[in-house]
Amino acid sequence: MASISASLFTSYAIVRPNSRKQSRRKPLRIPNPKPKFNTQSSRYKSPPEPAVLSAGEATTYSRLPPKEDFLVPSLNPSPEVKLSESAVPKIENQIGDLSSEEEEEEGVENGDLGLNEKFEIYEGDSGLEYDEEIDDDDGEEDEAEEKKVLGFTGRKSVYRYGNDGNYKGIVKEHGVSAKLYVFGEDDDDDGDDDDGGMPGFDSGQSVNVSDDEGDCVKEKGVPAVMRCFDRAKIYVKAGDGGNGVVAFRREKFVPLGGPSGGDGGRGGNVYVEVEGSMNSLLPFRNSMHFRAGRGAHGQGRMQGGAKGEDVVVKVAPGTVIREADKEEVLLELLWPGQRALLLPGGRGGRGNASFKSGANKVPRIAENGEVGPEMWLELELKLVADVGIVGAPNAGKSTLLSVISAAQPAIANYPFTTLLPNLGVVSFDYDSTIVVADLPGLLEGAHRGFGLGHEFLRHTERCSALVHVVDGSGPQPELEFDAVRLELELFNPELAEKPYIVAYNKMDLPEAYEKWSSFKEMLQARGIKPFCMSAVKREGTHEVICAAYELLRKSKREKQELEGLKNLENLNHVADMVHKQRSASINEFEIFHDSSSNTWRVIGSGLERFVQMTNWRYVDSDKRFQHVLEACGVNKSLMKLGIKEGHIVIVGEMEMVWHDSTHSSGPSTVKKESSESIKWAKWK
Numbered sequence: 035m036a037s038i039s040a041s042l043f044t045s046y047a048i049v050r051p052n053s054r055k056q057s058r059r060k061p062l063r064i065p066n067p068k069p070k071f072n073t074q075s076s077r078y079k080s081p082p083e084p085a086v087l088s089a090g091e092a093t094t095y096s097r098l099p100p101k102e103d104f105l106v107p108s109l110n111p112s113p114e115v116k117l118s119e120s121a122v123p124k125i126e127n128q129i130g131d132l133s134s135e136e137e138e139e140e141g142v143e144n145g146d147l148g149l150n151e152k153f154e155i156y157e158g159d160s161g162l163e164y165d166e167e168i169d170d171d172d173g174e175e176d177e178a179e180e181k182k183v184l185g186f187t188g189r190k191s192v193y194r195y196g197n198d199g200n201y202k203g204i205v206k207e208h209g210v211s212a213k214l215y216v217f218g219e220d221d222d223d224d225g226d227d228d229d230g231g232m233p234g235f236d237s238g239q240s241v242n243v244s245d246d247e248g249d250c251v252k253e254k255g256v257p258a259v260m261r262c263f264d265r266a267k268i269y270v271k272a273g274d275g276g277n278g279v280v281a282f283r284r285e286k287f288v289p290l291g292g293p294s295g296g297d298g299g300r301g302g303n304v305y306v307e308v309e310g311s312m313n314s315l316l317p318f319r320n321s322m323h324f325r326a327g328r329g330a331h332g333q334g335r336m337q338g339g340a341k342g343e344d345v346v347v348k349v350a351p352g353t354v355i356r357e358a359d360k361e362e363v364l365l366e367l368l369w370p371g372q373r374a375l376l377l378p379g380g381r382g383g384r385g386n387a388s389f390k391s392g393a394n395k396v397p398r399i400a401e402n403g404e405v406g407p408e409m410w411l412e413l414e415l416k417l418v419a420d421v422g423i424v425g426a427p428n429a430g431k432s433t434l435l436s437v438i439s440a441a442q443p444a445i446a447n448y449p450f451t452t453l454l455p456n457l458g459v460v461s462f463d464y465d466s467t468i469v470v471a472d473l474p475g476l477l478e479g480a481h482r483g484f485g486l487g488h489e490f491l492r493h494t495e496r497c498s499a500l501v502h503v504v505d506g507s508g509p510q511p512e513l514e515f516d517a518v519r520l521e522l523e524l525f526n527p528e529l530a531e532k533p534y535i536v537a538y539n540k541m542d543l544p545e546a547y548e549k550w551s552s553f554k555e556m557l558q559a560r561g562i563k564p565f566c567m568s569a570v571k572r573e574g575t576h577e578v579i580c581a582a583y584e585l586l587r588k589s590k591r592e593k594q595e596l597e598g599l600k601n602l603e604n605l606n607h608v609a610d611m612v613h614k615q616r617s618a619s620i621n622e623f624e625i626f627h628d629s630s631s632n633t634w635r636v637i638g639s640g641l642e643r644f645v646q647m648t649n650w651r652y653v654d655s656d657k658r659f660q661h662v663l664e665a666c667g668v669n670k671s672l673m674k675l676g677i678k679e680g681h682i683v684i685v686g687e688m689e690m691v692w693h694d695s696t697h698s699s700g701p702s703t704v705k706k707e708s709s710e711s712i713k714w715a716k717w718k
């Protein structure tokens with residue numbers, strides 16, 4: 035047998051919290067990125083209740099005062115599900131509300147806002163250096179800089195419209211104020227087609243934004259509110275376990291009362307629950323950190339600590355949850371009341387009463403509480419509507435919804451009136467209802483992100499049937515129809531498979547009426563039965579929605595089967611995974627060697643957890659730790675691999691220096707000697 039040198043950590047061996055970067059393999063302990071925003075209290079604040087609906091309130095989010103605006107009273111006054119909520123800003127009003135006070139403060143003249151111009155909303159990246167501008171008192175330079183960059187994020191949003199590149203005032207959006215500029219064609223005169231010289235901005239439409247209030251997933255070219263409507267990024271952390279304590283019973287006439295240190299309490303769990311009244315993810319803009327309470331520490335007289343407070347993250351029906359920056363879906367929560375245990379709280383550390391044994395009747399050892407797992411999650415909402423209304427911009431989709439339900443979406447004669455999806459509930463005579471979603475218009479290239487369709491196309495994925503509204507008054511309704519179908523197919527081929535109805539709209543207009551017969555023939559040739567209607571005059575709309583309902587009924591059985599499967603799904607599988615990881619044996623570890631720095635890293639979740647729970651304040655902890663390293667074979671493996679005097683050994687959060695003994699013998703001797711000789715001390 036090859037002789038193996040005995041190993042020991044000498045009395046001056048060193049232990050210190052591992053300051054080195056942890057390498058791989060801690061799947062559920064995502065390195066906690068520095069929160070960009072103020073962390074909130076560890077207590078859970080449930081998302082604010084959705085705004086109470088008031089009659090006559092527009093349900094769409096419009097950018098401009100609608101021209102020829104009108105709201106058609108509903109045929110069936112049924113309850114309306116409002117998506118945009120009162121929290122969604124109505125920029126058209128706020129532009130009108132620009133206070134002269136604010137304009138003076140900024141020292142820039144506020145010109146005509148040009149509300150008649152068609153304008154686009156762009157956004158600025160928080161990563162830009164504009165924050166400095168806010169704090170900077172150097173007025174002259176600022177003004178020059180502003181003119182140069184032609185776009186500024188007061189607090190991160192930039193609105194851009196028109197062609198002349200002049201500052202126009204301040205827009206307030208959802209409590210966030212932003213300067214409003216009108217852009218020149220190429221204001222910095224450098225001849226290139228850029229974004230007005232805004233550093234960090236892509237050319238063309240794509241400008242992204244970050245918002246101080248919440249860390250929504252960044253998407254180019256979409257205002258923050260719209261992005262946060264159906265996407266959010268949140269941080270969740272289960273509570274740490276409370277620490278166990280070392281205590282001894284002291285009582286008159288009871289000599290040698292024995293250990294009486296209680297165990298720490300278990301940390302609070304993180305649950306995710308579907309809240310039926312929620313219909314967007316906007317509440318996560320203001321509240322993005324969810325931390326369960328930590329368990330209370332144990333106390334003397336065998337008193338265990340209290341359990342930490344649980345936290346329940348409430349999400350809207352139809353929310354898909356992924357771990358941040360990962361593709362794999364963790365949870366798909368569809369139905370109100372569904373509740374999943376996502377992260378279980380950390381175990382409480384044991385007090386010294388729990389360590390009492392025949393061999394050690396006076397244990398001076400207690401454990402730290404186990405650290406609760408943490409995660410960054412990406413939430414994505416896919417509406418759960420039965421029927422989705424799709425079509426090109428300005429086709430009359432919102433008008434149709436307003437006619438068949440009590441929903442009152444904004445309707446106006448320009449494209450992209452609807453920026454956020456609207457839901458309406460349609461009631462039928464025989465006491466059945468369906469939920470219909472009116473989606474923003476689709477442009478050619480929507481699947482690649484043109485227009486707004488890309489943002490909301492996914493909402494159609496959950497619809498069982500689609501109503502495709504075609505603007506009959508358009509120049510070429512056939513082409514428009516094909517373009518929208520193609521976009522659906524390109525976005526997701528399954529969308530094109532969904533049953534759908536074609537509703538040829540605006541039949542009251544002569545230009546639409548004239549083209550109807552050719553359009554009808556074209557569809558019939560393809561085996562599709564077209565419907566014609568005039569949404570404004572409410573003619574033909576009933577037939578359209580009844581046909582959609584029929585389609586729904588056909589696919590109902592299939593859907594019910596699917597729902598049954600979903601209900602059987604184990605919603606707690608993430609927590610199960612955490613439990614499994616926690617119960618990993620300390621004997622399972624891997625050793626990695628970095629020869630350049632003579633560092634040995636011992637990786638194994640069981641061992642790392644053990645290190646984390648070791649409370650180094652107590653003398654017996656050292657002994658126990660040494661014993662465990664011996665017992666699980668770490669020392670032996672390191673020696674076999676050729677560890678030398680002075681090398682660094684890292685286990686979990688601890689970093690130690692290895693010292694060889696002078697004599698060597700067989701493995702049994704090694705075990706005995708090293709276990710007796712290893713000493714650990716806090717790193718100084």
Ligand SMILES: Nc1nc2c(ncn2[C@@H]2O[C@H](COP(=O)(O)OP(=O)(O)OP(=O)(O)O)[C@@H](O)[C@H]2O)c(=O)[nH]1
Binds near residue numbers: 430448
């Ligand atoms: N003449 C006529 N006009 C209609 C009809 N339906 C809708 N409109 C008009 O078409 C314009 C657009 O209607 P919307 O319902 O806002 O269209 P939309 O498809 O929701 O448009 P986006 O939300 O921008 O995609 C409005 O001016 C409506 O008054 C119709 O049947 N006849």
Ligand SMILES: [Mg+2]
Binds near residue numbers: 432
């Ligand atoms: Mg609309």
